[in-house]
Every structure is written in C-alpha cells, then in structure tokens.
Amino acid sequence: MKKIPRDQRLDQSINVLRQGYRFLPKRFERLHTDIFQTTLLAEKVICVTGEEGARLFYDKEKFQRKGALPKRIEKSLFGENAIQGMDGHPHEHRKLLFMSLMTPDHLERLSNITTAQWRKKAYEWTPDGEIILFEEAKEVLCRAACEWAGIPLEENEVTERAEQLWSMIDAFGAVGPRHWKGRKARAESEKWMKKKILDVREQRLQAPGDSALYQMASHKDIEGNPLDPQIAAVELLNVIRPTVAVATYVAFGALALHDDEEQEGKVREAESPYIEMFTQEIRRLFPFVPFLGARVRRDFIWNGFHFKKGRLVLLDIHGTDHDSRLWEDPHKFKPERFQEWKGGLFDLIPQGGGEHYTGHRCPGEWITIETIKSSMRFLTNDLEYDVPSQDLSYSLTRMPSLPKSGVVLTNVRIKP
Ligand code: HEM
Numbered sequence: 001m002k003k004i005p006r007d008q009r010l011d012q013s014i015n016v017l018r019q020g021y022r023f024l025p026k027r028f029e030r031l032h033t034d035i036f037q038t039t040l041l042a043e044k045v046i047c048v049t050g051e052e053g054a055r056l057f058y059d060k061e062k063f064q065r066k067g068a069l070p071k072r073i074e075k076s077l078f079g080e081n082a083i084q085g086m087d088g089h090p091h092e093h094r095k096l097l098f099m100s101l102m103t104p105d106h107l108e109r110l111s112n113i114t115t116a117q118w119r120k121k122a123y124e125w126t127p128d129g130e131i132i133l134f135e136e137a138k139e140v141l142c143r144a145a146c147e148w149a150g151i152p153l154e155e156n157e158v159t160e161r162a163e164q165l166w167s168m169i170d171a172f173g174a175v176g177p178r179h180w181k182g183r184k185a186r187a188e189s190e191k192w193m194k195k196k197i198l199d200v201r202e203q204r205l206q207a208p209g210d211s212a213l214y215q216m217a218s219h220k221d222i223e224g225n226p227l228d229p230q231i232a233a234v235e236l237l238n239v240i241r242p243t244v245a246v247a248t249y250v251a252f253g254a255l256a257l258h259d260d261e262e263q264e265g266k267v268r269e270a271e272s273p274y275i276e277m278f279t280q281e282i283r284r285l286f287p288f289v290p291f292l293g294a295r296v297r298r299d300f301i302w303n304g305f306h307f308k309k310g311r312l313v314l315l316d317i318h319g320t321d322h323d324s325r326l327w328e329d330p331h332k333f334k335p336e337r338f339q340e341w342k343g344g345l346f347d348l349i350p351q352g353g354g355e356h357y358t359g360h361r362c363p364g365e366w367i368t369i370e371t372i373k374s375s376m377r378f379l380t381n382d383l384e385y386d387v388p389s390q391d392l393s394y395s396l397t398r399m400p401s402l403p404k405s406g407v408v409l410t411n412v413r414i415k416p
Contacts, residue, residue: 002304004046005031007038016040020173020397021287024049025319035305041070046307047291049316050323054346056302057315058354058361060087063294065360068312076171076182079190079234084360091360093222094235098363099356101212101239106148107370114144114374119382125412133254134406137247138162141371145243149236150211151196164189165237165244173290173399189241193233201229212239242364243371245288248400250375252286253278254407255394256333257379258387263335268380277335279372283350285333287394287401289317292352320349385409 007027016023027036028049035048048056057063064087069078078084083094117140125131142162146153153161164185171182199205200217207214216236219227227235256278257264266274296311307313322330326347327337346353351362362368390405 001301001306004305005033005036007031007036009039011039011042013040017173017175018397020395020399021290021318021401022396024291024314024316025322028316028319035303040312043312045312045314047314047316049319051320051326051344051346054315054320054349054353057292057294057313058346058352058359060359062297062300062302062307063313064297065091065294068293068295072179073172076179076186077168079186079237081228081231082234082238090222092358095357095363097215097219097235098239101215102363102366106210107366110144110148110367111370111374113147114141114371115378117141117144117147118375118378119414122382122412122414127411127413129412130408130410131412132406132408134247134251134402137250137375138166138244140375141244141247141250142240144371145240148212149240150207150213151193151236151240152205161189161192162244165241166247168237168241169245169400186237189237190230190233193236194229197229197232197236201226212236239364242362243367245400246368246371246375248288248402249282249286249368249372251403251407252394253282253372253376254379254387254409255392255403256282257376258392258407259333264380266335267376274335275373275376276369277338278376279369280338280341280348281333281335282372283368284321284327284348285331287318287396287399288350290399291315291317315349317349317352320347323347382415383412384415385412 012023019026024047027038027047028034034050034053035046037044037046039045065085066087069085074080074082074085083091083098086094121136121140139158139162142165143153143158146161167185168182168189171179171185174182196205196213197217200207200213207217213236216227216232219232221227257267263278266272267278291314293312293314296307296309296313298309300307320326324330328334341348345355351365351368352360354361356363356365386409388408388410390408392403392405392407394401394403
C-alpha cells in the first residue's frame with residue numbers, strides 16, 4: 001500500500017480562508033502529487049485534483065454526499081435537507097425535478113426574458129450615467145429568474161431580494177459578519193419562498209404548470225408524498241439563487257471583453273459559435289467554486305492508496321480547471337481552445353463533473369451558459385460604453401471572487 005503524501009500536521013483551516021482558491025493547488029504543486037492528506041476543522045481530509053481525481057470523486061459506488069457538507073455551508077449557501085446532501089435513488093428522483101426544467105424551450109424562454117430584462121433596465125440608465133455592472137446584473141438576473149420561475153416579484157422588493165440571494169452566495173468563503181449576513185438572508189428568503197409554495201398549494205396564487213414554482217410546489221418525493229413546504233422552498237431557492245450568481249460571470253465576461261479589444265468584435269456576431277467558446281472560457285478561467293467535498297462510502301484502494309470508510313475527500317475544482325495537462329497556457333483567456341474540446345465529463349468542471357441525471361453535476365449549467373451568452377450579446381450588440389480607470393483586479397484569496405470595482409461603466413448608451 002502506498003502512503004498518501006502529507007501536508008503539515010497542523011490544522012490548515014485558517015489557511016483555507018487565507019489562501020482561498022490557491023489553497024489546494026499550492027499544496028499539489030509543492031508536494032508534486034495529485035493526492036495528499038491534510039487536516040481541516042480537526043478532521044483528516046484527502047484532497048485530489050485533475051481529470052483522474054474528478055473521475056474518482058464522481059464514482060457513486062465509492063462516495064456519498066451524506067455528512068459531507070459543513071453545517072455552516074448548509075445554513076448559509078445551500079439550505080438544510082437540500083439536493084446537495086442526498087444520495088442514491090432519492091437523489092436521482094429529486095434531480096429529475098431540476099432536470100425537467102432544463103428543456104430547450106425553457107432555456108430559450110429564459111434567454112429571451114434575460115435579454116428583455118437587460119433592455120428594460122438600460123432605459124433607466126441616464127445617458128451620461130455611470131453603472132456598476134455587477135450590481136445591475138444581480139437585479140436583472142433576479143428579475144429574470146423570478147419571471148422565468150413563475151415567482152411574482154413586486155417592483156419595490158427587487159433590490160432587497162436580489163441582495164438576499166447574493167448574500168447567501170457571498171457567505172460561502174467567509175467567517176464573521178459576511179457569514180451571518182448570509183444566514184439571515186437565507187432565513188428571510190426561505191420564508192418568502194415557503195409562502196409562495198403554500199400560496200400555490202392553497203390556490204391563492206396561479207403559477208404556470210411547467211414553471212419551477214409550480215413544479216416544486218406539486219413535486220412528490222420518492223414515496224409519493226408532497227415535499228415538506230420548507231424543503232420545497234429550499235429547492236426553489238436552489239433555482240433562483242444560483243441564477244443570480246451568474247452576475248459574477250457577467251462581470252468577469254465584461255472584464256474579458258475589456259482586456260482584449262478583439263474579443264468584442266468576435267462576440268458581437270450573435271450567431272457565431274465564438275460566443276459559446278467565449279462563455280466556456282469565462283467559466284473555466286475565472287474563479288468561483290474552489291473545491292467540493294464527499295465522504296468515502298466504504299473502504300477501497302485507488303492507485304495503491306487506501307481510502308477509509310467515512311473519510312472526507314475534497315476535489316480541487318479551481319485547480320482542475322487550470323491544470324496545465326488539460327489546458328495549454330491555463331491562466332490565459334483563450335476561447336479558441338474550445339474549438340478542439342471534446343466535451344469531457346471530468347476536465348471542464350466549474351459546475352462539477354460526471355453525469356447530470358445520475359450524479360451531482362450542476363443542473364444549471366445550461367442556464368448559466370445561456371444567461372452569460374444573452375448578457376454578452378446585450379453588452380456587445382445593444383450598448384456603447386466607456387470603461388474608466390478603476391481597480392479591475394480580482395483576488396484569488398477572497399471567495400467568491402469578483403473584479404474589485406464590480407466593473408464600472410460610464411457614458412453608457414443604447415446603440416441607435
Ligand atoms: C450544483 C456551480 C449555476 C443549481 C452545483 C455544483 C457546483 C455548481 C460546483 C456542485 C456539483 C457537485 O456537487 O458535484 C455552479 C456555478 C453556477 C451555477 C458556478 C453559476 C455561477 C446554477 C444554476 C442553477 C444551479 C443557474 C439553477 C438550476 C444547482 C443545483 C445543484 C448545483 C440544484 C445541486 C445538484 C445536485 O446535488 O445534484 N452547482 N452552479 N446552479 N447547482 Fe449549480
């Protein structure tokens with residue numbers, strides 16, 4: 001049996017917060033390995049990276065999600081008893097509910113709604129006005145997500161709801177006030193969603209039969225019982241919260257357009273396949289999810305290393321998306337790399353790897369891609385703007401990351 005290389009013996013939790021997206025990649029590099037063992041939150045943890053690491057991590061015979069998520073993440077980012085912590089048939093059954101919302105018709109509708117919401121928003125901007133793109137994107141995507149999901153949203157609650165949805169995401173890499181803000185936002189958002197679920201069930205609110213709201217309200221679990229309204233609320237938030245998270249990729253997309261003037265012309269040709277490659281490169285290059293966790297289901301040997309039942313295993317998401325064995329010049333923005341890409345299940349993994357229906361891979365990948373595309377088309381086709389001098393750098397230690405200024409645009413005008 002081979003010995004798993006070890007990181008320092010001391011608990012490294014504080015370094016996760018200090019080093020953020022670099023925490024795992026730094027150690028794989030230093031130890032010249034794709035696997036090492038460390039200690040986090042007083043627990044031994046095995047960390048793996050790369051395509052083979054991802055293939056291993058998504059083997060459901062070997063891993064389960066039950067007991068893998070820290071409570072603090074459940075109480076802020078995901079919610080309790082949500083799909084993220086489920087396994088086996090109950091997980092697959094719940095996953096079908098999400099996947100049923102991802103038909104081409106539904107995605108096209110969301111894309112059209114997103115474009116319409118951007119255009120509506122743009123008419124509010126004064127001609128010589130200044131906007132912070134990230135702030136605008138949060139609101140636009142909150143409106144679009146709610147309209148698409150059949151959730152009524154009053155005009156005077158948009159800013160507050162958008163902020164709550166974002167606060168849950170912003171809490172994931174934080175301790176202290178940012179974490180507590182996320183927990184409060186979760187409590188308020190769950191209350192909001194639960195009311196909508198009950199309103200639909202008790203016929204005080206009509207929602208289209210194929211909308212996310214109606215589907216969550218009427219879903220039956222694997223035993224044929226309606227979902228507890230609290231859980232239905234958590235799952236409905238699992239649709240609209242991450243749609244608002246795409247605002248981050250919109251800000252990074254604007255940064256990529258600004259960094260290289262050539263990109264803009266290429267993206268502007270609405271039908272060109274380039275916009276798809278541009279979008280994939282945004283998801284690959286820019287940081288979002290640093291790593292994921294699962295627990296060993298039962299003892300097994302992998303590449304000569306022993307994995308003990310119950311052990312927590314982390315998959316290095318950010319590192320795999322920047323692995324030089326998979327991506328040439330991994331830190332460069334090069335959409336062309338996707339011309340040759342074969343669409344592997346375990347190489348481009350910003351939203352997880354493996355199969356959508358049977359595994360935990362993000363069901364919202366198509367929403368993410370379509371929303372980025374609609375937003376990039378809007379920026380390049382509908383708008384003219386200046387990008388004044390500002391701090392557009394982004395941190396690899398703060399999680400989640402974002403261009404520091406939020407991307408300020410001035411002289412924003414709608415093209416004639
Ligand atoms: C799961 C990332 C957008 C819904 C995940 C996972 C990641 C991820 C890394 C975990 C995969 C795993 O556990 O193996 C992202 C990012 C997004 C995004 C970076 C965009 C910024 C969306 C959208 C939706 C969504 C738009 C809307 C439906 C979900 C759900 C899960 C999930 C429900 C749990 C799936 C399961 O456990 O089976 N996402 N996501 N995400 N995502 Fe996304």
